[in-house]
Amino acid sequence: MNHQVADDEMVLISQYYPGIYTQLVPQQGESKPRRRRKKNKEGSGSRAMLMRKRKLSDEQVNLLEQSFGNEHKLESERKDKLASELGLDPRQVAVWFQNRRARWKSKKLEEEYSKLKSEHDTNVVEKCRLETEVLKLKEQLSEAEKEIQRLLLERCDGVSSNTSPSASSFSMEPPFLGEFGMEGLDNVFYAPDNNYVQGLDWVNLYI
Amino acid sequence: MNHQVADDEMVLISQYYPGIYTQLVPQQGESKPRRRRKKNKEGSGSRAMLMRKRKLSDEQVNLLEQSFGNEHKLESERKDKLASELGLDPRQVAVWFQNRRARWKSKKLEEEYSKLKSEHDTNVVEKCRLETEVLKLKEQLSEAEKEIQRLLLERCDGVSSNTSPSASSFSMEPPFLGEFGMEGLDNVFYAPDNNYVQGLDWVNLYI
């Protein structure tokens, strides 16, 4: 019904459709005088004045892409050079670079994610393996302890004379385990603490 | 409007004006199997519109957001209802939802990434801890082995008469290690075999 809207809430269609718009809005357009029309190297110059192409040509995109490959940032100098090489408004070049950076970022994030994920998964497996290995070793160690006790007892039973100086009475007390052995054998049975649970809640993403 | 241009080269100003639209769309509910087909080509009929509101009002965004919170998908029914409630072109509602979904997805990805990252980091630490623990245990085990050897030799040296039946000559042969010890001590250093790659199927979220 009412087509009257505050000016700051409307977008000028001149960007899209300069031809008809300029008639309805008497040359208020170009409120930003800095943006001036570049020469269009298209054959039909008149048409180029009237409208903006929606899509950049492959040629243009290729060059932009190549330039982006060299350097994601865009200095004014390069911008203007590109713009004139491509026959584009420098403004368009700037916008293209901004959008390209954003796209690059999210793509980057995506691949970083999957990379991290696979790394994470192998780590989980590895961790699990290590846990069982620790259990196994503790079991073996416990057995070895038992065996030592048995031998010690047997020796004490059989022969009362004992010249061996090294073996301590009960707990093993490893001789040069200073680096790693900050905990004694009483720590043999520790909690596995498998605190890696979240795995499949990814599936719920799209409820 | 005599501007004859190839349609694919320019932007159509179609379906921009919300006001006139909502009347054109007949209220048609119906979504029992999936979605009913509509005979109404929304928008294309009036492609001569000149301008659109640049931004949706807070009111409109709030309702859209709320609706999105309930359900990310948008059925025709809901779309039309929303559109007429908000005085928007159903097309706009659809577009809004599409973009919202995209936004939501990338935001979700971002937070999933950081979640995964912290989890990964703690796992790395944990893995490291387990590795040192394994080393420590192996060291202790080696010491125990040495001790056993010492005791055995001592026993053989000291007393030729030996009534103990269980202890074998060299390798420990643990008595009841059937559960865990399917591999002997020589197997302590075994290959990690991380055959685990799949990581990017999270991309398939939506198929």
Next chain:
DNA sequence: AAATTTGTCGTAATGACTTCA
């Protein structure tokens, strides 16, 4: 009833604008 057309929806990619720093 089966094949084809047509509409609509969803998604991805893209362009441009606005706002904020």
Next chain:
DNA sequence: ATGAAGTCATTACGACAAATT
């Protein structure tokens, strides 16, 4: 004035169901 982030819209494409032949 520029970059980054957020917003809106358009195009292209694929999938799928309804309408048509």
